[in-house]
Amino acid sequence: MAASGCRGVRSILWKYGSYGKNLFVSRSKMVPQLPLRQIYVASSLWKKNLAAAGPQKFTQEFIDKQVEEFEVGKRHLANMMGEDPETFTQEDIDRSIAYLFPSGLFEKRARPVMKHPEEIFPKQTAIQWDAEGRPFHFLFYTGKQSYYSLLHDVYEKILAIERHQDKMRNKGLFTSDTKQILLTGSRWLLKEEIEENLVENISVQDYMRLIQLMELLLSMPYCSLEEEFILKFRKQLEVQSSKYEIPALQYDPQGVAFSVADGRRKSAKASITLRDSGSGNITINGRNYLHYFPVLQNREQLMFPLLFVGMMGRFDIEGSVEGSGHSAQAGALRLAISRALLSFVSEGEVEKMRQAGLLTADPRIRERKKPGQEGARKKFTWKKR
Amino acid sequence: NLHTGQYYTLPAAHIQKLFPHGLPPRFQLQIKTFNEGCVMVRPPALELISYLKKADYSKPPLRYILYGDVGTGKTMCLSHALHYCYTQGWLIVHISDAHLWVKNCKELLPSSSRPSRFDQPIQASQWLKNFKITNERFLSKVQLGYVWTKRERTEKGQPLGELVDQGVNRMKSSSDVVGAVLRELRLQAGGATEGEGAFKLAVAVDGLNALWGKTSLKKEDRTMCEPEELTLIHNVRKMMKNNWSGGAILTALSQTGSLFKPQSAYLPSELLGEEGFDNMEPFVPVSVSNYNEKEFESCYLYYLDRNWLQHSHSRSEEGKKELIFLSNKNPSILERLCAFL
Numbered sequence: 001m002a003a004s005g006c007r008g009v010r011s012i013l014w015k016y017g018s019y020g021k022n023l024f025v026s027r028s029k030m031v032p033q034l035p036l037r038q039i040y041v042a043s044s045l046w047k048k049n050l051a052a053a054g055p056q057k058f059t060q061e062f063i064d065k066q067v068e069e070f071e072v073g074k075r076h077l078a079n080m081m082g083e084d085p086e087t088f089t090q091e092d093i094d095r096s097i098a099y100l101f102p103s104g105l106f107e108k109r110a111r112p113v114m115k116h117p118e119e120i121f122p123k124q125t126a127i128q129w130d131a132e133g134r135p136f137h138f139l140f141y142t143g144k145q146s147y148y149s150l151l152h153d154v155y156e157k158i159l160a161i162e163r164h165q166d167k168m169r170n171k172g173l174f175t176s177d178t179k180q181i182l183l184t185g186s187r188w189l190l191k192e193e194i195e196e197n198l199v200e201n202i203s204v205q206d207y208m209r210l211i212q213l214m215e216l217l218l219s220m221p222y223c224s225l226e227e228e229f230i231l232k233f234r235k236q237l238e239v240q241s242s243k244y245e246i247p248a249l250q251y252d253p254q255g256v257a258f259s260v261a262d263g264r265r266k267s268a269k270a271s272i273t274l275r276d277s278g279s280g281n282i283t284i285n286g287r288n289y290l291h292y293f294p295v296l297q298n299r300e301q302l303m304f305p306l307l308f309v310g311m312m313g314r315f316d317i318e319g320s321v322e323g324s325g326h327s328a329q330a331g332a333l334r335l336a337i338s339r340a341l342l343s344f345v346s347e348g349e350v351e352k353m354r355q356a357g358l359l360t361a362d363p364r365i366r367e368r369k370k371p372g373q374e375g376a377r378k379k380f381t382w383k384k385r
Numbered sequence: 386n387l388h389t390g391q392y393y394t395l396p397a398a399h400i401q402k403l404f405p406h407g408l409p410p411r412f413q414l415q416i417k418t419f420n421e422g423c424v425m426v427r428p429p430a431l432e433l434i435s436y437l438k439k440a441d442y443s444k445p446p447l448r449y450i451l452y453g454d455v456g457t458g459k460t461m462c463l464s465h466a467l468h469y470c471y472t473q474g475w476l477i478v479h480i481s482d483a484h485l486w487v488k489n490c491k492e493l494l495p496s497s498s499r500p501s502r503f504d505q506p507i508q509a510s511q512w513l514k515n516f517k518i519t520n521e522r523f524l525s526k527v528q529l530g531y532v533w534t535k536r537e538r539t540e541k542g543q544p545l546g547e548l549v550d551q552g553v554n555r556m557k558s559s560s561d562v563v564g565a566v567l568r569e570l571r572l573q574a575g576g577a578t579e580g581e582g583a584f585k586l587a588v589a590v591d592g593l594n595a596l597w598g599k600t601s602l603k604k605e606d607r608t609m610c611e612p613e614e615l616t617l618i619h620n621v622r623k624m625m626k627n628n629w630s631g632g633a634i635l636t637a638l639s640q641t642g643s644l645f646k647p648q649s650a651y652l653p654s655e656l657l658g659e660e661g662f663d664n665m666e667p668f669v670p671v672s673v674s675n676y677n678e679k680e681f682e683s684c685y686l687y688y689l690d691r692n693w694l695q696h697s698h699s700r701s702e703e704g705k706k707e708l709i710f711l712s713n714k715n716p717s718i719l720e721r722l723c724a725f726l
Contacts, residue, residue, distance in 0.1 A: 290713040291649065303710045312706045
């Protein structure tokens with residue numbers, strides 16, 4: 001058991017060392033089987049409260065077998081679809097499964113799925129003490145061993161950097177302008193994400209403490225030595241504005257540039273042709289916008305994209321809209337105008353428009369009426385007796 | 386044409402006399418706020434006035450119809466032209482809104498003189514009062530004689546003023562008085578030569594389509610009333626016929642007060658209906674449209690000058706562009722928009 005003890009320490013450290021990946025401790029291979037009952041938990045893709053799930057219910061053996069089966073199945077699937085088994089990615093798998101098992105279920109999570117077992121079986125902590133009840137990790141009695149050992153590691157690294165600094169000073173090679181780590185475009189991992197990595201619950205104060213330590217590490221001049229370590233805790237943010245597809249700029253026979261775009265709001269659909277002709281006429285469904293939208297608010301909605309970009313009297317707008325009510329139609333037209341304007345406007349402006357909320361489709365729809373209630377929220381008259 | 390876009394001040398005394406009931410209510414508010422009544426000179430009004438200048442008054446009167454979209458300024462142009470006539474010394478018969486006579490009438494009496502007609506005493510007496518205010522100097526000149534009821538009669542040679550007074554005082558016969566007044570004026574307008582009795586008659590009707598449309602009034606047995614059956618309407622229709630001479634008929638259509646007509650209708654053929662169109666043919670149509678650039682500029686500067694646009698943003702170029710967009714250079718919408726800026 002002592003042998004298993006030190007192996008357990010190593011395994012836990014190893015477990016901790018690869019964040020987000022293999023947390024399953026390869027204990028059971030090295031050690032005779034403990035009398036564990038395998039209880040299969042229903043699989044679900046969303047991560048549940050992993051720390052509360054308790055020590056592992058799947059054995060490592062079982063997981064490994066699943067992984068093997070997955071790989072073999074992947075190759076079979078690639079063969080079935082007639083594609084190359086070597087370069088068969090997860091996206092291809094998803095596509096093939098959706099093709100082979102078409103499902104009409106509305107709940108996406110209920111549809112058939114084939115993913116790597118690591119994504120399906122939730123990560124769990126291994127048993128953290130040996131047969132005699134002695135814990136493997138030296139920080140077990142703190143209660144949050146992974147968290148505290150992480151803090152311990154970070155502090156060790158800080159000390160290491162300070163020692164390195166002193167050495168450089170002694171040699172006389174100390175400079176402040178060393179290579180800095182690029183932090184733009186990324187953010188610290190959230191508390192939930194760190195919890196997921198450590199398979200442990202941590203409190204808000206613990207999280208703040210961890211982030212403070214990381215910031216301290218970053219503040220030192222020679223932090224680039226630990227760049228790889230730090231970047232494990234940062235998540236890249238995608239550039240949002242690259243997501244929008246800009247409608248193509250087409251040209252009339254007369255040489256007038258125009259673009260076509262659609263917009264939707266709450267079951268109102270609008271389609272717009274934006275012409276670069278130089279007058280400010282707006283025709284909707286064949287009628288002048290002043291007649292179609294007698295309400296000032298709706299006309300203001302139409303005006304906002306053009307005003308924001310500053311191209312008020314430049315465009316001719318010809319639009320058709322149907323469905324829903326007047327406000328929703330105005331909202332749909334506004335979205336359509338903003339999208340059409342994307343092709344006439346520079347990159348920086350696109351980002352500004354996105355931040356102004358012009359390009360976001362309003363997700364609000366009419367709430368469903370529930371049984372036992374008058375409407376979506378209104379209840380029947382409450383009678384005490 | 387040099388004057389388009391300029392603002393033309395109506396003297397306060399004239400406003401009181403000429404338009405006791407004639408101007409649109411929002412314009413009246415504006416007069417009260419700004420302490421002066423300024424009308425913009427616009428091409429339709431100039432056109433009308435030039436026609437009036439050139440017309441031959443020995444022939445039957447020309448009928449001018451001002452038509453256009455909602456809120457483009459038909460009533461204002463009409464008032465402008467009417468003011469011109471007033472300054473020239475014409476006798477003005479001005480019906481400010483014919484729609485008021487075909488809806489919301491509280492009292493509908495069967496006519497005393499003719500069995501199948503209906504009288505509207507309140508509206509008639511109201512109109513007679515306004516008529517009196519407008520045309521005071523003419524009231525002593527005109528002579529006539531009529532029979533009213535079995536008990537009252539006006540002898541020949543009585544001046545018009547007395548007749549009007551009688552109509553104002555005796556509500557019952559006021560509608561008939563109106564009819565009589567109109568008939569007399571028609572007969573006498575071109576009749577007398579230069580000299581004491583000569584005057585030119587300007588008949589101005591706003592909301593012309595009310596005369597030939599439907600009413601919202603009901604008879605006692607709950608059937609709908611036709612406009613024909615109303616004395617006032619009948620008399621005004623007779624005025625519209627050009628079987629007299631020595632004057633002009635200026636009219637304007639109006640969709641806002643009209644009954645049972647869709648909002649998109651603004652052409653004479655649509656609003657007048659077949660009957661009305663046939664009756665009014667031939668006529669000179671004058672179209673009124675939204676402001677053009679120059680006129681909009683002038684209106685904007687006027688509001689600025691009067692400190693009506695309080696918001697600092699409205700003084701900038703951007704603000705002006707916003708105003709242009711939001712109102713699409715429609716006069717009434719622009720006015721309503723600036724009202725809360």
